[in-house]
Amino acid sequence: MNELNQADKTLHSLAQLIALTGMQWLPILADDSQTNMAWNSKLHRLEGRPFVCKGQQVRLVINTTTFTFYFVDDLEQVLASFLPENRTPVDAAAWWKHQMQTWGISEIRAVNYQLDQDPVDPQTVYKPTGLTEWTTWRTIANTALQQLNGWSGRASEVRIWPHHFDTGIYYSQTDANGQEKAAIWAGYAIADALCNEPYFYLSGYNSMQPIDFASAPALSVGEWRTTSDWNGALLPISASKNAESIAVFFQESYSWLDKQLLNR
Incomplete structure (x- = not known):
C-alpha cells in the first residue's frame, strides 16, 4: 500500500505539468476540463488533451512502463522527452518551461486551483516505485x-x-x-x-x-x-x-x- 500511495504522489506531481500544458494551449472551460487527462490502459500512459502546435496535434504523456515524460504528435513521434527517475520536480518544471518557451509561450498561465501541499517535495528525486x-x-x-x-x-x-x-x-x-x-x-x-x-x-x-x-x-x-x-x-x-x-x-x-x- 505504501508503494501504491507513493506512485500516486509521484504521478500527481508530474500530472501538474499536463494540467499546465492544457492551460497554455487549450480554451479555458467553465469546468476546467482543459486540465484533465485520460489513462490509456493499452499504452500504459497518462495522456493530456491534444493541442495544436506548429500545425500538428501534440499531447503531453507520462508512460508508466518506461517512466518517461514526453510530448508526442499524432503520428506517435516523440518531440521532446524527460526521464524523471532521480530528477526532482524542479528539474521537471524547468524542462517543461524550456519546451514552452521553445514553442513560443513566454508567460505561463497558472492553473485555477491550489494544492494543499506538493505531492512530492520540489527538491526530492522521483522514483518509479509502485507504478x-x-x-x-x-x-x-x-x-x-x-x-x-x-x-x-x-x-x-x-x-x-x-x-x-x-x-x-x-x-x-x-x-x-x-x-x-x-x-x-x-x-x-x-x-x-x-x-x-x-x-x-x-x-x-x-x-x-x-x-x-x-x-x-x-x-x-x-x-x-x-x-x-x-x-x-x-x-x-x-x-x-x-x-x-x-x-x-x-x-x-x-x-x-x-x-x-x-x-x-
Whole structure:
C-alpha cells in the first residue's frame, strides 16, 4: 500500500505539468476540463488533451512502463522527452518551461486551483516505485466507471483530474432552463483525510433539498460515510475483492442515490 500511495504522489506531481500544458494551449472551460487527462490502459500512459502546435496535434504523456515524460504528435513521434527517475520536480518544471518557451509561450498561465501541499517535495528525486500496481488499479477504475456509464444509461468521460488526482465521472441533471439542479459523481480516489488508502467513491447533491445520506440502506460492499466534510459511499481497495464487488458497490450506491434525486 505504501508503494501504491507513493506512485500516486509521484504521478500527481508530474500530472501538474499536463494540467499546465492544457492551460497554455487549450480554451479555458467553465469546468476546467482543459486540465484533465485520460489513462490509456493499452499504452500504459497518462495522456493530456491534444493541442495544436506548429500545425500538428501534440499531447503531453507520462508512460508508466518506461517512466518517461514526453510530448508526442499524432503520428506517435516523440518531440521532446524527460526521464524523471532521480530528477526532482524542479528539474521537471524547468524542462517543461524550456519546451514552452521553445514553442513560443513566454508567460505561463497558472492553473485555477491550489494544492494543499506538493505531492512530492520540489527538491526530492522521483522514483518509479509502485507504478505497476498503480497501472493495475487505474485500469480497474477505468473499466468499472465505463461499466457504470453503460449500466446507468448515462454518459460521462472517464478522466483523471489534476487537483485531487482522482479518476472520475460526473452525471448532471438539469432543469427546463438547462441549469444544473442535481448531480451524481463517482470515481477512484487517492489516499486522503477520508481514507488512508486509495478508494472507490460515489456521491451527489440536490439543489432543492439536502440528501439524507444517513438514511441510506447498508451496502453489500463498502459503506456509506457521513461526515462534516463529505457524504457518500466509499469502498477502500483493500475491501475490493474483485471486479464484480466493485460493480456491485457502484450499482447499489448509484441506484439508491438516483432514486433520491428522482423523488425530489
